[in-house]
Amino acid sequence: MSALKAKHQRLVLIVIALLVLVAAGLLAAWSLRNQANYFYLPSQMAENPPETGQAVRLGGMVEQGSLETMPDGVTIAFVVTDQDEARVPVRYRGIVPDLFVEGSGVVAEGALAADGIFEATNLLAKHDENYVPRELQEMDQHQAAKMAEETTVGIE
Amino acid sequence: MIAELGLAALWLAAALAALQLAGGALAQRGETPLQPLVRPAAILQGLLAGFAFVMLLWVFAVTDLSVKLVAANSHSLKPMIFKIAGAWGNHEGSMLLWVTVMALAGGLIALIERRLPERTMQATLAAQGFVALGFYAFLLFSSNPFERLPVPAPEGLGLNPLLQDIGLAFHPPTLYIGYVGLSVAFSFAVGALLTRQVTPEFARVMRPWVLGAWVFLTIGITAGSYWAYYELGWGGWWFWDPVENASLMPWLAATALLHSASVLAARDALRAWTIMLGVVAFSMSMVGTFLVRSGVLTSVHAFAVDPERGSFILALLALYIGGALLVFALRAGSVSEGQRFAALSREGALVFNNVMLSAILGIVLLGTLYPLLTEAFDVRVSVGPPYFNPASAIFAIPMLLVMAVGPLLRWRGDKFERISVPVAITVAIVVTVALIIGVATAPGLLPLLGLAISIGLAVASFWPLKGRRLTRVPLATWGMVIAHFGIAIALFGMASEGAFTKERLIALAPGGSTEIAGWQVTLEGVDPVAGPNWTALEGHLLAARDGGEPVRLDPQARNFWAPPQETTESALLTRWDGQLYAVLGDRASDGRWQLRLWWKPFVTLIWYGGLLVALGGVLAIIGRVLSDLKRRRIRVLAAERRSEQAMGAVS
Amino acid sequence: MIRWQVWVPLALFSAFLGVAGYQLSQPKDEFIHSTMIGKPLPQFDLPPAMEGVDGAATTNFQDGKPRLLNIWASWCLPCIAEAPHLETLKQQGVEIIGVAIRDRPEDVAAFLERNGNPYSRIGSDAVSAIQFEIGSSGVPETFVIDGKGVIRYQHIGDIRESDVPMLLEKLREAGE
Numbered sequence: 010m011s012a013l014k015a016k017h018q019r020l021v022l023i024v025i026a027l028l029v030l031v032a033a034g035l036l037a038a039w040s041l042r043n044q045a046n047y048f049y050l051p052s053q054m055a056e057n058p059p060e061t062g063q064a065v066r067l068g069g070m071v072e073q074g075s076l077e078t079m080p081d082g083v084t085i086a087f088v089v090t091d092q093d094e095a096r097v098p099v100r101y102r103g104i105v106p107d108l109f110v111e112g113s114g115v116v117a118e119g120a121l122a123a124d125g126i127f128e129a130t131n132l133l134a135k136h137d138e139n140y141v142p143r144e145l146q147e148m149d150q151h152q153a154a155k156m157a158e159e160t161t162v163g164i165e
Numbered sequence: 166m167i168a169e170l171g172l173a174a175l176w177l178a179a180a181l182a183a184l185q186l187a188g189g190a191l192a193q194r195g196e197t198p199l200q201p202l203v204r205p206a207a208i209l210q211g212l213l214a215g216f217a218f219v220m221l222l223w224v225f226a227v228t229d230l231s232v233k234l235v236a237a238n239s240h241s242l243k244p245m246i247f248k249i250a251g252a253w254g255n256h257e258g259s260m261l262l263w264v265t266v267m268a269l270a271g272g273l274i275a276l277i278e279r280r281l282p283e284r285t286m287q288a289t290l291a292a293q294g295f296v297a298l299g300f301y302a303f304l305l306f307s308s309n310p311f312e313r314l315p316v317p318a319p320e321g322l323g324l325n326p327l328l329q330d331i332g333l334a335f336h337p338p339t340l341y342i343g344y345v346g347l348s349v350a351f352s353f354a355v356g357a358l359l360t361r362q363v364t365p366e367f368a369r370v371m372r373p374w375v376l377g378a379w380v381f382l383t384i385g386i387t388a389g390s391y392w393a394y395y396e397l398g399w400g401g402w403w404f405w406d407p408v409e410n411a412s413l414m415p416w417l418a419a420t421a422l423l424h425s426a427s428v429l430a431a432r433d434a435l436r437a438w439t440i441m442l443g444v445v446a447f448s449m450s451m452v453g454t455f456l457v458r459s460g461v462l463t464s465v466h467a468f469a470v471d472p473e474r475g476s477f478i479l480a481l482l483a484l485y486i487g488g489a490l491l492v493f494a495l496r497a498g499s500v501s502e503g504q505r506f507a508a509l510s511r512e513g514a515l516v517f518n519n520v521m522l523s524a525i526l527g528i529v530l531l532g533t534l535y536p537l538l539t540e541a542f543d544v545r546v547s548v549g550p551p552y553f554n555p556a557s558a559i560f561a562i563p564m565l566l567v568m569a570v571g572p573l574l575r576w577r578g579d580k581f582e583r584i585s586v587p588v589a590i591t592v593a594i595v596v597t598v599a600l601i602i603g604v605a606t607a608p609g610l611l612p613l614l615g616l617a618i619s620i621g622l623a624v625a626s627f628w629p630l631k632g633r634r635l636t637r638v639p640l641a642t643w644g645m646v647i648a649h650f651g652i653a654i655a656l657f658g659m660a661s662e663g664a665f666t667k668e669r670l671i672a673l674a675p676g677g678s679t680e681i682a683g684w685q686v687t688l689e690g691v692d693p694v695a696g697p698n699w700t701a702l703e704g705h706l707l708a709a710r711d712g713g714e715p716v717r718l719d720p721q722a723r724n725f726w727a728p729p730q731e732t733t734e735s736a737l738l739t740r741w742d743g744q745l746y747a748v749l750g751d752r753a754s755d756g757r758w759q760l761r762l763w764w765k766p767f768v769t770l771i772w773y774g775g776l777l778v779a780l781g782g783v784l785a786i787i788g789r790v791l792s793d794l795k796r797r798r799i800r801v802l803a804a805e806r807r808s809e810q811a812m813g814a815v816s
Numbered sequence: 817m818i819r820w821q822v823w824v825p826l827a828l829f830s831a832f833l834g835v836a837g838y839q840l841s842q843p844k845d846e847f848i849h850s851t852m853i854g855k856p857l858p859q860f861d862l863p864p865a866m867e868g869v870d871g872a873a874t875t876n877f878q879d880g881k882p883r884l885l886n887i888w889a890s891w892c893l894p895c896i897a898e899a900p901h902l903e904t905l906k907q908q909g910v911e912i913i914g915v916a917i918r919d920r921p922e923d924v925a926a927f928l929e930r931n932g933n934p935y936s937r938i939g940s941d942a943v944s945a946i947q948f949e950i951g952s953s954g955v956p957e958t959f960v961i962d963g964k965g966v967i968r969y970q971h972i973g974d975i976r977e978s979d980v981p982m983l984l985e986k987l988r989e990a991g992e
Contacts, residue, residue, distance in 0.1 A: 023821055026520045033524035037531040037556055044552035045535060048545035064551060082672020082753040103670060104398075104733075104750030104759050110943065118549075131399075318896055319930040441825065448829070461839045475840050483833050490826040497822040534832065537839055 046118065052095035054127075061121050067097060067129075068116045076111050089115065089127070101129040168232050168311040171220030175261075175311075178213035178268060179301035181206045182294040185271075189291020192284060193359060200287060204275040207290050210297070211272025218265040221310055225252040228321065234258060234310050236318035243321075250334030256458060256474065257310035259337055263454075264300045266345040270374075271297065274349060280370050282362055289356030296348055299481045307477050336392060340385035340412055344450035346378025347415060350422065354443030355489055358496050363436040368429035369793070371443070373786050375426060379419040380782035386412050387775030398733035398748045400763045402662070402771055405553045410533045411453025414526055418446035421522040424515045432576055434503040434512055437493075438519070444493060448486045449526070455482055461537055507578035514571030521564035528556045558611050565618050565656070566595075568649060569625035587628050595621035608664030615660025623653035640788025648781025655774025661767040672757035682764035684745055685709045686718075691749070691758055699723045701734070704749040704758060708738060720749040744768050857885075857965045858949040862939025865916040866924040872913050872939030880963035882990035884912045884983070886935070887947060888956040889919050890927035895956045898974035899931035905975075906934040908984060914938040915946055917955055958983070962990035 048066045049059065059065045067089055075088035084102045099117055109115060109132055119129035185206045188199030224232050225248050228241045238258075239251045252258045271293040278286065304310065353371045357363045389412060394402040403409060422442040428435045455461075459475025506512040532548045539546050569591050573584045581588075599617035602608065608616075626649035630638060667682040678687035689705040701723040709715040720736040738745040743766040750759030852858075861873040877883055886902065888895040902912055914935040916924050924938065941947070950959065950967070960969035960983065968990045971979065 022516065026516075026523070027821070027824075029520045029524050030527055033527045033560065034531065036559065037528050040552050040556050041532065041535050041548065045539070045546040045548050048547070064549075066547060078753055082755070082757045083670045083750070083759050104748060104761050118547075319927075437822075445825070452832075455836070459836075459840060461836060479833070479836055479840060486829060487826070487833070490829055494822040494826050534835070538835055541835060541838055 048116075050095075051089050051091045051097045054097050054121075055095040059121060061123055064118070064120050066116055066118050067099070067127055068114070069097070071109070071111050071115050072096065073111050086126075087111075089117065097127050098125070099127045099129050101132060103132075106132055167220050167223050168229070168313065171217040171224075172309070172311040174213045174217040174220070175301065175305060178210045178217065178264075179298060179305065181210040181213065182268075182298040182301060185210065185294030186291050186298060189287040189289075189294065192287035193291075200283075203287055203290050207275035207294065208272040210294075211269040211275075214265040214268035218261055221252050221258060221261055222249055224311075225249060225258075230319070230321060231313055231317035233312045233314050236314060236321050238321070240321040246331065246334060253337050253341075254334075257304070257308040259341065260300065260304055260308055261310045262338060262341050263345055264297060264304060266342050267293070267297050267300065267348050270346060270349045271352075274374075278370060280366060281356075282360070285356050285360045285362045285367070287356075288359045289352045292352040292355040292359075293348065296352065296485055299484060303477050303481065307474060336385060336388050339381050339388065343378045343380075343382030343385055343412075343419075344415060344454070346374060346381060347419060347447040347450050349374040350378070350419075350443045351447035351485075351489065354440045355492065358440055358492055358500070361496065361499060363429075363440060363500050365430050365433045368426045368439060369789075372423070372426045372430060373789055375419060375422050375443075375446075376782050376786045376789070379416070379423055380779045380786070382412065382416045382419060383775060383779040383782060386416055387772050387779070390775075391772050395735050395737060395746075396732070398735045398761075400666075400668070400746055400748075400761070400765075402659075402768070405532070405548070405550055407533055408457050410529050411457050414449040414453055414529055414533075415446055417522050417526040417529070418442060418449045421519045421526075422446050424522075425519050428512050428515050429503075432504050432506065432512055434506060435516070435519075436500050436503050437497045440497070440500070441493060442519075444486070444489045445526075448482075448489075449530075451478070451482050451486065452530075455479060456533065504577075506576070509574065509581060510578045511571065511574045511576045514567050514574055517567050518564055518571065521560045521567075524560040525557045525564075528560070529553065532556070554611060558614075562614060562618065565622055565652075568652070569618075569622045570628075572626075572629045572645060572649070587625065587631075591621045591625045594624055602664075606664065612660045612664035615656055616664065619653045619657035619660060622656070623650060626650040626653055640791065641785045642788075644781045644783070644785030644788060646781070647784060648778045651774045651777025651779075651781055653774070654777055655771050658767050658770030658772075658774055662765050662771065665766045666768075667764040669762045670759070671762075672753050672759050674755075674757045677757075679760075679762070681745075681762050683711055684762075684764065685712075686745075686747070686760075686762060687715075688758060688760065691752075694721070696723070702749065704747075704760070706736070706747055706760075708745055708747075710740075718745070718747050720747045722749050722751075739769060742766055852951045852967050853970060855967060857961060857967060858946075860939075860946050860949065862915060862941055862946070865914070865919060865938040865940035866921040866928075869935070870937040872915055872937045874965060876913060876937060877961045878963070878965040881911065882960065882962045882968075882987045884910055884987070885950075885959040885961050886912050886914045886956065887917060887950075887952050887958070888914060889917045890923040891919070895927075895974065896931055898956055898976075899934070901975045901977055901980055902934035903932050904977075904980055905983065908980075910984070910987060911936050915941050917941050917944055917947065960986045960990050 044064075046064050046066050047059065048068060051067065051069045054067060069089035069091045072088040072090045076085060077087070078085050083104075084100065085105065086098065086100050088096050088098050090096045099119075100122070101117070101119075116133040117127060117129035118131040118133070119127055122128040184199070185203055188203040188206065191198065192200045192203070221234075224235055225239055226245070228235060228239055228248060230236045230241075234255065234257050235251075238255045239248055243251070253262045271290065274286075274293070275290055281289075350371055353367065353374070357367045386409075389409065390402050393404065393409070394400075422439065422445075425435050425439045425442055429439045455475065455478045458478060461475060532552055535548050536546050570584060570588050573587055575583075595617045598620045599613060602616055603613055626646055629642060629646055669679060669681040671679050673679060673688040675688055675690045678685060680686070685708070687707045687709075689707060691702055691704045694701050694703045701721040703719050703721045706718040706720070707715040708718055716738055718736040718738055721734040723732045723734055733748055736747045738747075743764060746763040746765060748761040750761060752758055857874050857877055859874050861875075862871050864871040872885075877885070884905065888898075906912060912934050914937070916938055919940065919942075921940075924940075928935075939946075946952075947957075952959075952970070954972070956974055958971040958975060959967055960971075962968050969986045971983065975983065
């Protein structure tokens, strides 16, 4: 390389740098296609389920009356639904976020297990009064309507 | 009154920034009526912005509820330190902090920097004034921090309880000084490009600024990571959240810039590349700010977002970064590339480091922007660790290996025989460690490589001191050695945490106990406790190791009011070889309490490593500045001697 | 030789600007409108939010007179801003029933002390349950309820001075 003229050396440097950066870009594009976490609504998951074990996010409402705690005290099971009546059972082992309650919105990160239950590794609940995850806004209104029609839950 | 004073100071500072821009720009065309005013304008602008910021601190300290920002973000019952920190814990206040740092930095270069040609300095100050002007406009027209309410609010709205944390109070200012310190590098790069003065002298002038910004970024990222670790209660120390990436990207660019500036200063090579990085580093600060503030990406640490603000920041981005890249494209051809070097040389290693850092930067940038891109096609995705970890490791691992031997190489060209012994030793260490750990514990591939490389690198980072009298080694070299060693330490912590963490999730009745990694943890009970603006349930745990003395841990689940929000306060127990991390969960229906426990071996090394890296940076700054001063003294003495001789000749 | 490489960064940056600009131009309607309009109020019966007031229940809305249901909280800043306009409505003879969201009695009392009390009844909803039932996603929100207990209109955010005539009109329509 020391035999190269300055101009050529510069060209070689630029070409190598560009090659590496293009490689980085291609690698990023390729792995993004595989690793990006797609967002599913329950109805989409019912129609066109992701592959078992592929990391996705599931967003919806925690169905009233579906939340139960397993005997070990730390595993919970609940059902996520949306306005299209689709229901996806979810299992989660861990400490739930503070605002996670039945009838509120939730985004579960995880993957479908072989038994058809969604195995959540992380739950994101509504953060405060005035914030709804953008992904959930569409559903919130329908869901609220449906819930209100169907439930006549007395409020403690 | 106080708020109006602050606002008036901002308007004056904006006017001075305009003067700075006009004067510096005219000087480029050879007209110099305003030239003597440019430096004083920059200094005064810095003082005025600083004054405005002090006024903002004042209205927050006295909780002046007639100021909208105070009413929206503070509360009379808040502890004083959080009242003050509330001043920058929101969009408007943090933007004011941003321009204050920018103006003070501009004032400082105007005050002390005399080494560059005056025309280049004028262009630099004009660029700095131009950038500051855009942010003044942003503050005054779209996010005025001093806006009054028509009727004073009876009580403030409090501050997001997640942000009521002493660590977080000082985290944003640190990061901001880093972000905005890079604006100086940007201005220098634009100034040098406009006047075609891309010289080693320019790199020497720019370097302390880049180092300073980089030190603050390092500290800010380290502190932010620790905050997320103990405050979110998820047991992780890095989530690849957009906000975290927004601080990492400028750091990557600044690290590359630091190294390429060294090549330019020492060897007069990589001219165009260094200029390019100077532009890119500050671009990353601005892109990060845009992503966090505009709300185009959802993040767990969201500020209140607002598309109008986003549009404003985007317009500023287009103007400054687009403009700088355009100037670069037009002028780069006339900047010749400078000295040559062989592939196997110090420059070669540094170029390799730069290319790899740029690749990692590209990976992080693409991953962060990808959701933005797909959303344009109405597909919602989120990108997380499964993408970021392997994709960045592919480029980080070769970079770390070259980092171990690069500092041993000579400038211009070198022979492999000369460094074959240290290289062989380093490789032997890496392979041996990898084999021992791989056979003994079989962790994942990335943690295994991380452990092996970190130990090799820790040893190798001291090679540059070999065979030298330690008292004669320049401070800057010490800085490099310590920073590289810090990288090794932090990497060891990350890899160890990734490979050996033990987790236990269990529901315990009071009196019950569990075992994790040699610790016996007993739940004594759970009591309600109250703080100044929150109430909490506090769990009392006793942790004993291998039958030793039990130690208390008190994790809490806190409820804040005004506004209502709940947070998790994890409890940490630090030992020399790791940390026990406990989080209290909900109460199960049968009266048991959920507990989440982690044992994380050597996890604290992540942050100690980060601090070592910053310390290395500080030493390098001191070393460079001292040697610059020495050089200047010699020049002054020589000049005096010459004038004395001349005087003698006359008399 | 055309030095195309130097234009690469600018081209990439322009692409980023295009995407980001497009994303920003997409209107993000942060408001979530209730789909309960035209439907009867869900059943609820809330305890009083403080000493000395009555709680709120669905039955309070079914005696033939249109009313406002105002969902608010003492910790909410826009609620302070809308307080004078609620007072105006009250003086125009409108009955307003309030629901305090996730609030504490002493805070409610202090709020009313400072900003006046336009409410005929105030229920306390400690878990935001009614918000969910009625399709309200934030505070403050105001609903126009007709005399049969049917939701006729939803106003999201604080009531401004300019909204007062509009709300009066909606109430008049609901009374027809």
